[in-house]
Amino acid sequence: MxxxxxxxxxxxxxxxxxxxxxxxxxxxxxxxxxxxxxxxxxxxxxxxxxxxxxxxxxxxxxxxxxxxxxxxxxxxxxxxxxxxxxxxxxxxxxxxxxxxxQRVQWYGDVRPALERLAARFPLLALSNGNAELAATGLAPYFVGAVSARSCGVAKPAVRIFEAACAELRCTAGQVMHVGDDWTLDVVGARRAGLHTAWIRRPEAALHRGPASADADDAPAGLHLHLDDLLVLADALGA
The missing domain is CATH 1.20.120.1600 (Four Helix Bundle (Hemerythrin (Met), subunit A))
Structure with missing residues (x-):
């Protein structure tokens, strides 16, 4: 898949x-x-x-x-x-x-993982927040960004995921969304028909989601439950 x-x-x-x-x-x-x-x-x-x-x-x-x-x-x-x-x-x-x-401190896996992922896939930022790619140093790894502010609606609304797919010129079934929030990222993306990767970092103080990564109540598609982005790169062969 x-x-x-x-x-x-x-x-x-x-x-x-x-x-x-x-x-x-x-x-x-x-x-x-x-x-x-x-x-x-x-x-x-x-x-x-x-x-x-x-x-x-x-x-x-x-x-x-x-x-x-x-x-x-x-x-x-x-x-x-x-x-x-x-x-x-x-x-x-x-x-x-x-x-x-904008002065953010990336997790340790982010730079090497984005280097690998960006060499294999076009990456699009999809955020409810107001961080800016260029100011955070992320711009070289991404082809663009869709934000709640630019779209006029926030995750988990289906429309923001549809806008991201349109920006990428892909169908929903060709796109995987990666995020930490079960409701905003996983449930929202799967309702829009995207594949999903739920990042639950061991060092995070709060895991926003159920104890299980079960997504059986969502539409069919690939769903991964991972500790960090390097594991995601491995899983996707990047």
Missing amino acids: TMTITALTLDLDDTLWPVMPTLLRAEAVLQDWLRAHAPATAAAFDVPTLQRLRGEVGRRHPALAHDLTALRLITLREALAAAGDDPALAEPAFTVFFAER
Whole structure:
């Protein structure tokens, strides 16, 4: 069945790097910037308070659930306004956060595995997050990217997987999606007709999915349950 796979889509956050340390560092850098440029906001909104506000913003703007950039900008504008600072500072504040958010630390298997996989298959990034290939150093391995923000809908919606297949000029049955989240990555991709590889890294603090990798309730197709991307490269003969 691996002979039918002609392209791969890969999730980014928590599949190629641990995302929580990246976000916590970016939040800390943002707080430093706010203390220097909007001290009233920094005093009123520490990281947990900003996170709670962002959750409230998300609940008030469900149509923007796919656009994390928009939600963060709205959150910053509201926090700045509430503290009496200039809401126009939201854009430069987000720029500082976003630059730090791109400074990711790849898992150790990622570079050698992507070198092997990219030599065999076209690779497309498929993410609900707002990491950018060029800024994270991944661009040389990928032919492109489809994000929830660019597509207008987030995983596990079938439409984002269909958009990825269209970008690759492949049918769903020719594509394998690789990701760490059972619902967003595995269930979503299989409902769209893609093959799947579920990456459950032993070092990850949280495995988002069932204890079993059973996917019998999904459409027919190849489903792999793997510890890292090098094992995937081996399994696909890359």
